Amino acid sequence: MESALVLDGLTKRFGDFVAVDDLSLRVPRGSIYGFIGPNGAGKTTTIRMVMSIFYPDQGTITVLGDSNPEAVKDRLGYLPEEKGLYKTMKVHEIVSYFGQLKGLDRRTADDRARELLVRYGLGDWLDKKCQALSKGMGQKVQLLGTILHGPELVILDEPFSGLDPVNMDVMRDTILDMRKEGRTVIFSTHVMTQAEEICDYVMMIHRSRKVLDGTIAQVKAQHGRGIRLAFDGDGSAVFDDLQRQGLLASHRDHGREAELFPAAGVADQQVLKALVDRVVVRRFDVSEISLHEVFVRTVKKAGQPIAEEEIEAAKEGLR
Amino acid sequence: MIDHKTFLVARRELVENVRTKTFWIGIFMLPLIYGIAIGVNILLKDAKQVRAYAVLDLSGDGRLDAAIQQRAATTDLLKVSGDEADGSTEADGGTEAAQRAERARQWFESLPQEHPLRDLVARLAAAGVSFDAASLRDGEGLNALPPDARKVLMGWFRDVAGDPEKVQALRSLASDISLGRYRRVSLQELGIDPDAQDVERQLNAKIQDETLFAYFVLPEDPVDSDQGARYVSNNLTDNDLRQWYEQRATEVVRDLRVRKLGLSEDDARSILKSFDFRKTKVSATGEAEDVEVGDQAASFAPVAFVYLLWIAVFTAAQMLLTNTVEEKSNRLIEVLLSSVSPLQLMTGKVLGIAATGLTIVLSWVLSSIVGVQFVPDDSPLGGGTLTAIIGDPLYLGSFVFYFLAGYLLYGAILVALGSVCSSLKEAQNLMQPIFILLIIPLVAMIFVVQEPNGTVARILTYVPFFTPFLMMNRAGGPPPTWEYVASTLLILVSLWVAFRAAAKVFRIGILMTGKPPKPAEILRWLRAPIGTITPKRIDVAH
Known part of the structure; x- marks a missing residue:
């Protein structure tokens, strides 16, 4: 399959701190690709290199078949995590402006901006100033500014952070629509359920290095199956007991739901039997392991994520 | 240098600024002064x-x-x-x-x-x-x-x-x-x-x-x-x-x-x-000739022009700084940089505000030319002398040219400065030395007017930061042609240097967060060739 993005041996250092270390990756065209990883892992740095905001120290980036990412800037769309609007600009003007910066002529950009804003329910706000928008509306406007010019590859950095459920749905639908139109979408997140829901592929980056990549199924296949449990009652004491009794190899308690991993040779039914006496089981679902669990296990195996203090210390040391 | 994207950035700046109150206050400041002068005159006459x-x-x-x-x-x-x-x-x-x-x-x-x-x-x-x-x-x-x-x-x-x-x-x-x-x-x-x-x-x-x-x-x-x-x-x-x-x-x-x-x-x-004593001066041809009204105006006109020039340069450069810091603190920079290069963004901003400032300055020139027709000769402002000053292309021409030169120089410095700051407060702190620098031509103004071709005036003229103000200040002299040529060359060279330096600082600084870098670090950026350096400290925490 043709690739929308190919990274090869990508490395970026800030002083002595290696932000991205020897990263190689292929993002197939028309797919939705999730970049997952803890804070400070190097997701944003990687994205910024693809957007030619940073230059890599080593390695190559091939975007939409072009080895010079700057040459295809206009065919990309980028929504940074830190995003803002010109407060005094009118809503339709700023969307149109972002489109024009991507090479649309003024007329087309204006027309499309109005059409898109109306379609996304912001018809009443066309001529209002951006400072009048609520946070959710502002984020919608930013998203529209990112996709107005019909980019072939869209990169969204933490697009779901700070969204209410309604707007989360809008964001998810937009991402799915883009795939339907044949565009490629890369987004970064550290909320695993979102990645699991939407992505065709995920790449996990941890401590500046890629630790996982592949389709969701491939990533999960390495980790076997698990039991997803919804329950009422004092779960943690029960799960600890089951683990002591040798029924469970490990477990993850989320409060009213949990993920349980039976020990080798233990049938799922045995676990269920032990559970029903102690808690109210609302759902008992034997399925593949969650992406969340994959994430946590990977982090555990690869060492703790770089602590914020550690990053700070590294940064301070560089000064 | 001015490609399509630069133009888009510049146009947006201009359109945005035109919508601000500051812009219209700037436009109407001088006509208002003229209006008041004329009005007071009429009032004095009638009432x-x-x-x-x-x-x-x-x-x-x-x-x-x-x-x-x-x-x-x-x-x-x-x-x-x-x-x-x-x-x-x-x-x-x-x-x-x-x-x-x-x-x-x-x-x-x-x-x-x-x-x-x-x-x-x-x-x-x-x-x-x-x-x-x-x-x-x-x-x-x-x-x-x-x-x-x-x-x-x-x-x-x-x-x-x-x-x-x-x-x-x-x-x-x-x-x-x-x-x-x-x-x-x-x-x-x-x-x-x-x-x-x-x-x-x-x-x-x-x-x-x-x-x-x-x-x-x-x-x-x-x-x-x-x-x-x-x-x-x-x-x-x-x-x-x-x-x-x-x-x-x-x-x-x-x-x-x-x-x-x-x-x-x-x-x-x-x-x-x-x-x-009959007032005479030595003409360009070396003859003694009578002093005209215009010559007398020359003695104080530069002061007024330097003052206006100072206000115009300072306001426009300050606008650029505020704008840059705002864009940065608004988190707009990254979106913009995904579409335009830092150089395009910087050039666009500088040019957009240059256009804004130039609009104001030209409106001043125009309103002066029109306004002076309505100022009666016996007005307290001195109608005759005013007409003589406005009628002299040396003053208005110098004013427009030195505005552009001064703005671009200070604009380059301030846009670089703004790019490394995360808040207006930081920017204002960093601006203090620049401000002190800008005060010097104001302080020297009166001395220079008295001795437009004196040693102090000459020396200050060849300090690039002061050249536009000093040359405006000395217009009453006026300086010999070779000085015009030399100072213009100096302006062009210093603009070139300032913009190269600003571009380097801007492309690194604009993505920085946290405290502004120390001067030593900025110097390190300046020495390194473009594209080979990134800040040691950037927000990697994502």
């Missing part, structure tokens, strides 16, 4: 709050006061009849005199029908006197006229002086028709008996209840000394009346003294003649 003054003459039977009044009237008449019709008072060759007479006649023809001067000519004609302004000139005043002519003139003048409208008509020709803002009132009019014992007490009461603005007391023997001569008023800031009356009185008293000493008129005139 002319006439102030009453009285004279208490103790010199016996009012002789001195009468003589002073006549002297004042003579001076008025001289101004009305002579100076305005023809600026020159030098008697030259015959043809010139004829030309002057012809000009005077044309000027007289151009007066409106009801003008008081026409009335005077008519009266003189009726009395069978031929009126020749030239005969009024030589210091002798009305005494040189035949007695019947003198009578006609004085009669006419009394009529005119009593009618504010006519005084106004004459005032437009000369500066003082017995100082039209002040009205002479007699003691009788005030209801005071001149022979009463307590005249002064009564006059003081009038001043207290504000019916009287001031009164003069002429002493018993003014010829001997000015002991006892007093000017009484509660307004001690408005000295026009006192100075005007004092001068007339001096002339009269001098005449009396001359007569008392028994000097011949020629001797007296010779003694009284003041010793004047």
